Amino acid sequence: MPTPSPAALPIRRLTPRDLSACADLSENRGWPREEHKWGLLLAAGTGLGIDDPGGGLVAACVVTAYGPREQPDLTAIGMVLVAERYARQGIGRRLMRHVVAELGTTPVTLHATPYGRPLYEELGFKAIGRAEMVRGRFSPLGPEPEIATRAATAEDLVTILRLDEEVFGTDRTHMITRLPAFSDHLRVAEEDGRIIGYAAAWPNMDSHVVGPLIARDTETAKALIASLASRTDRPLRTDIDVRHEELLAWVKERGLTSVSFNAVMTYGIGELPGDWTRRFAPLTVAAG
Secondary structure: OOOOOHHHOOEEEEOHHHHHHHHHHHHHOOOOOOHHHHHHHHHHOEEEEEEOOOOOEEEEEEEEEEOOOOOOOEEEEEEEEEOHHHOOOOHHHHHHHHHHHHHOOOOEEEEEOOOOHHHHHHOOOEEEEEEEEEEEOOOOOOOOOOOEEEEOOHHHHHHHHHHHHHHHOOOOHHHHOOHHHHOOEEEEEEEOOEEEEEEEEEEEOOEEEEEEEEEOOHHHHHHHHHHHHOOOOOOEEEEEEOOOHHHHHHHHHOOOEEEEEEEEEEEOOOOOOOOHHHEEEOOOOOOO
16 A cells, blocks of 8 residues: 555544654654643643654644633644654645634634744734743842742632633633643732732743743742742743843843743734733743
8 A cells, every 4th residue: 555645644633642642743853752741732722633654643733722612712823743754745834724724713823933933924924922931940149029929729729710811811711720730839929918920830851831920010920930949949941921021131140041032923813812011921832
């Protein structure tokens, strides 16, 4: 039997059973395996992939929808990967066209690497901003912001969800309610008994990723990062909206260094919903 052309291979829905194949695909392209993150995305989002007749996956991506199930307000596309031996054959373009067509009129966002950005621009995505990935060991410098932080409790979840929807711009209950199990640390910032921000640190290979990071202001964001950093001996990694210049300067003074920049892109919407001034970092760039 002749091997089917990659263009003829069907696109199918991925499930959590495909986690190892997705991690293998990441590794194939020189990315970390990130099995913990893949597990979250495949459970909370919709994975799409193309099977390799020889085993494994030719390509994969994950779509995460936010808002009403029947008609989402926003979707995020992430983890778009094509196996090395199938690269530059139009597979990624075919998969992305399929996803965009399936989403219809639902607005879409994604974080694009410099390598992937030309494809997304060809498909009609527009760059509306940038996020800077920073990584390193956090070293406190003297007194940090005097804003009270503490571990989040089950009783805080309703307030966290309400704050998150207000700042993110749409409901993402199905993602945020997974944070207590997904993250190693979930903390809130308080003022006069009122929650004014929250952040999580979740394990990813040898580091802890800080995200989401939602805060009333920059000082609150600093307090949350400092409190998370004091509870881990791993390097921290996070992706900060470049408009938050003060926070970026602050983390770099404390040992984090710039790794890369990703373009924040949208399709079918001019700007992201919500309040960017209080949205400092995403849960992961793969899910917005």
